[in-house]
Amino acid sequence: MMKRQPVDIPSCANCENNNSIFCSLPNDELDKLSVNKDNNFFKKGQVIFYEGNHPHGMYCIYQGKVKISKLGDEGKEQIVRFAGEGELLGYRSSLSNESYKATATAMEDCYICHIPKDKFSEALNSNSNFSLGIIRLLSEDLKKAEQNLLNISQKPVRERIAETLLNLKKRFGYEEDGKTLSMTLTRREIGDIAGTTTETTIRTLSDFVKEGSIHLDGKKIQILDLNKLIRTASLFE
Amino acid sequence: MMKRQPVDIPSCANCENNNSIFCSLPNDELDKLSVNKDNNFFKKGQVIFYEGNHPHGMYCIYQGKVKISKLGDEGKEQIVRFAGEGELLGYRSSLSNESYKATATAMEDCYICHIPKDKFSEALNSNSNFSLGIIRLLSEDLKKAEQNLLNISQKPVRERIAETLLNLKKRFGYEEDGKTLSMTLTRREIGDIAGTTTETTIRTLSDFVKEGSIHLDGKKIQILDLNKLIRTASLFE
DNA sequence: CGCTTAATTGAACATACTCAAAATTTGTGG
């Protein structure tokens, strides 16, 4: 079992992830935000919060990647979005005093800060740029969610899986070799993004291999022909 | 052709729809918002703005109902949400200076105010309660969009159509008789909400009739057995 | 009325799912 790596967590004012939403806050505000902050370690696979449970504040990812997913009636997962360093989690439910509407799971070992609800609210009230930033985040998420709805509703599986690979590339990029997707997912998880079953995902990926678009090496996916994938996803025009 | 009904449009400060997002603004702010406001009439079926076009401000519905929809690759529509009196349209694209990501169409004769972008921004900057209100709106929309994604991705058509009827009831209520849905849609539009074809929608609705859940009279839909519909939609627990 | 749009029905078909079983990989403890 991997040991917890001790990491020095700075005040939000000195956080390297400050190129995020928090850049709109002056340092003294950030210090206030940090007062009751705590930082927690989550091992890969661990759950940060569960759909249905009640929030006590919001999370900010210091290090690592997180998946946000919802559970359907039959226990099948739908991955709604990913979040990475500097991004916020759970603030929506916290603001509206509702239970979490999705589950957040660490995709890799993570350090995640927790900021109590009242500190977050204070920041929202005292700084309109911060509010605007949150509005922008929400707008972006909403835009993507609605586009996703359209895709899952109307595009065939093949196109959705191709687009999923392209999104993984856009979002997380390649490894050093410049072609292997740096985000490693199980076939099931890829299906849970695209809204299909594991079996269909496997068959479709192996089609892509036959067509020369990608190469598979276990969970590692190399993109061999990006344009072909883009065409497969019907993303030209 | 129906005549345009002349209607006196008050300043936002005196708008009867003031139980909306604008209640967080003091009257003098509302007056400022109204300065360059104009009010437009849209006949049923007319488009308020098109997906892909560029916004110059945001809309607030004074009277009437509007559908927000996106167009898929094959020209099939996906209805994303409805908006009614006092609700805002197009502010997201306006804020982020992007093109509209969806099309807004009048579902009935509408009066809709247009407020220039800069007035809206000013209100956001000067009043944190207003920002918070917008954040709440966005959060609610995002929550619904993600739930929708899960539904369309995982629930069978039958359940989705049942849920669509229930949502229409929740959102727009009944006519005076206490059982006829007051929102009248074509079969195609119902399908465009549930993410299915017109034919499947027709067949499913006629199943519901056979089962005694609803009664159909042209486009009018009466809900005869609400609990049965709820069960059909798998919405208990 | 005549024309356009919407609703309905039927039959054939396709996409993607389900279920089952085997092969492979991964994780873990000894």
Add this chain to the structure above:
DNA sequence: CCACAAATTTTGAGTATGTTCAATTAAGCG
């Protein structure tokens, strides 16, 4: 570092759900 257990990947065959296409009837509108 090996061996076992668990999880994941893969393949096949059968099938269901929902789509497509075509044709007909009904409704709405000028």
